[in-house]
Amino acid sequence: MAIKRFIKENLVLVIGLSLPLLLIVLFFVATVIPKSMATPPQYEMLFTVTKYDYQNAPDYLLSYAVKDKHLVVKAKKNEEKPRNSNINTLLAYDAKTETVREINIDTSKLTETNSEMVVEETKNYVIDNSTVSPDGYKLEGPNYSGGGLMGSLFGGGYRNTGFRITKGNVGYKLPETQQDFYYNQVKFIGWIIKK
Amino acid sequence: MLQKEEALQDIVLLAKHHDITLEDIANALTNSQQQVNDQASGILSKLFGYIGGIFVFAGIGVFISMYWADFGSAQRVITTLGTGLITFFMGVACLTDKRYERAATPLFLMSSLLQPTGILVMLQEYSSGGDPRHGLLFMSIYMLIQQGATFWSKGRSVLAFSAILFGCIFFANLFDIWDMNEKLIGTVIGISLMCIAYALNQSRHLAIAPFWYFVGSMILMWSVFEGVRNTPFELVYLGLSAFIVFLSTYVRSRTLLLVGTLAMLVYIGYYTAKHFAHTVGWPIALVMIGIALIALSTLAVRLNNKYIKSNN
Numbered sequence: 430m431a432i433k434r435f436i437k438e439n440l441v442l443v444i445g446l447s448l449p450l451l452l453i454v455l456f457f458v459a460t461v462i463p464k465s466m467a468t469p470p471q472y473e474m475l476f477t478v479t480k481y482d483y484q485n486a487p488d489y490l491l492s493y494a495v496k497d498k499h500l501v502v503k504a505k506k507n508e509e510k511p512r513n514s515n516i517n518t519l520l521a522y523d524a525k526t527e528t529v530r531e532i533n534i535d536t537s538k539l540t541e542t543n544s545e546m547v548v549e550e551t552k553n554y555v556i557d558n559s560t561v562s563p564d565g566y567k568l569e570g571p572n573y574s575g576g577g578l579m580g581s582l583f584g585g586g587y588r589n590t591g592f593r594i595t596k597g598n599v600g601y602k603l604p605e606t607q608q609d610f611y612y613n614q615v616k617f618i619g620w621i622i623k624k
Numbered sequence: 625m626l627q628k629e630e631a632l633q634d635i636v637l638l639a640k641h642h643d644i645t646l647e648d649i650a651n652a653l654t655n656s657q658q659q660v661n662d663q664a665s666g667i668l669s670k671l672f673g674y675i676g677g678i679f680v681f682a683g684i685g686v687f688i689s690m691y692w693a694d695f696g697s698a699q700r701v702i703t704t705l706g707t708g709l710i711t712f713f714m715g716v717a718c719l720t721d722k723r724y725e726r727a728a729t730p731l732f733l734m735s736s737l738l739q740p741t742g743i744l745v746m747l748q749e750y751s752s753g754g755d756p757r758h759g760l761l762f763m764s765i766y767m768l769i770q771q772g773a774t775f776w777s778k779g780r781s782v783l784a785f786s787a788i789l790f791g792c793i794f795f796a797n798l799f800d801i802w803d804m805n806e807k808l809i810g811t812v813i814g815i816s817l818m819c820i821a822y823a824l825n826q827s828r829h830l831a832i833a834p835f836w837y838f839v840g841s842m843i844l845m846w847s848v849f850e851g852v853r854n855t856p857f858e859l860v861y862l863g864l865s866a867f868i869v870f871l872s873t874y875v876r877s878r879t880l881l882l883v884g885t886l887a888m889l890v891y892i893g894y895y896t897a898k899h900f901a902h903t904v905g906w907p908i909a910l911v912m913i914g915i916a917l918i919a920l921s922t923l924a925v926r927l928n929n930k931y932i933k934s935n936n
Contacts, residue, residue: 445819449795452812456802576796578846579813582798582839584760591803599675 486512495558500547558619641828677730697749705742764794809845
């Protein structure tokens with residue numbers, strides 16, 4: 430009864446205080462609930478990120494591609510002056526556990542060649558390089574935006590939504606891909622259909 | 625007659641908020657000279673209180689900046705967060721004694737600057753990295769609870785002000801972490817702040833209402849403009865600024881009148897520059913803006929005199 434009277438006497442205040450909370454509820458209804466009810470992506474996503482390491486420039490510059498449903502790599506001796514410090518790192522994202530694992534390539538076996546060779550570490554993988562996975566997910570790039578006046582006044586500011594695997598309203602954000610967006614761009618390779 | 629009735633309504637409202645009895649009003653009216661003297665001593669007391677607060681704050685600030693590089697992590701936290709906590713407890717203690725009540729506001733202001741700084745320094749010195757927004761979230765929720773609970777208990781306007789401020793920081797960072805659309809955030813928080821400012825205006829904390837009216841309406845107008853710019857709904861912004869002018873008359877706020885009028889003028893300028901900038905009609909448009917400006921300013925003054933000034 431007392432609460433009812435308080436609401437009646439302070440209706441505008443109650444509306445003012447409730448609006449941000451209502452936005453939180455709407456956010457959950459629009460994102461968290463559909464995600465919890467949807468089937469997560471069944472296939473891991475293979476991708477590369479470019480990392481800059483000035484002190485450990487790689488001996489070979491690697492570029493990956495999918496040929497006949499297998500991952501192939503092309504190696505080029507790093508002879509640029511100054512040496513190219515960009516390292517192409519191969520990663521796989523599992524949306525079911527929302528984790529990223531690095532696939533280490535044994536560079537000692539690499540020789541400079543114009544031909545592509547199948548990556549030993551992933552030779553048993555069957556990879557689909559279609560933009561959309563067989564279960565309907567696709568990789569979406571980041572949106573960069575300012576935080577508006579609200580962000581400028583109270584925090585938030587410049588933001589980067591990061592890379593996501595999406596299907597309709599359901600999205601899975603790739604972790605640790607936005608620490609340094611300039612040198613950390615995600616390059617899609619394909620979906621691991623079979624391991 | 626209308627003015628007298630409205631003035632009476634205001635007196636009733638103020639008497640309710642400050643627990644003033646009929647006897648107090650009668651005493652004040654009969655001892656008007658005493659009231660003038662009390663007011664003068666009150667102003668002096670406030671003035672010395674604020675100047676004293678500024679000196680104490682300046683002293684602490686200078687001391688911290690002088691020795692900051694020599695301080696270790698613990699010393700940095702103690703000098704910022706520790707001092708902030710002490711000033712906060714001193715502020716609360718001052719409220720228990722009528723003689724020191726006036727010192728409470730400067731102390732609360734100092735504590736609401738030093739405590740968040742101290743928390744951020746503590747996180748900077750001892751945290752293991754991570755997203756800085758999580759640190760801001762932690763700081764703002766701690767401050768919101770502290771200031772909000774103390775406001776609930778003591779009912780001081782300064783605490784209401786800081787609770788709203790830290791609430792805004794909390795929600796801005798929370799929604800930002802969740803990657804919500806910044807225009808939606810701005811619209812919701814802008815409306816929310818305007819509602820809170822309206823409630824403050826109806827209470828004894830009306831002194832802080834204009835500030836939050838200004839911030840809320842600015843955020844709302846900015847966000848709506850960002851949302852509708854270069855879309856077929858762009859004129860919605862003009863409609864909203866007209867609504868803000870109307871709202872200013874309803875809630876009797878000069879601040880809203882200022883924001884609404886400025887928003888309308890800025891939009892007229894933007895629209896004219898966008899569509900007529902490179903045509904011969906530009907000088908004519910400038911004249912039109914001038915006429916519109918004069919018309920709007922006249923209208924704003926008229927609205928102020930008719931609906932706002934007469935009620936204050």
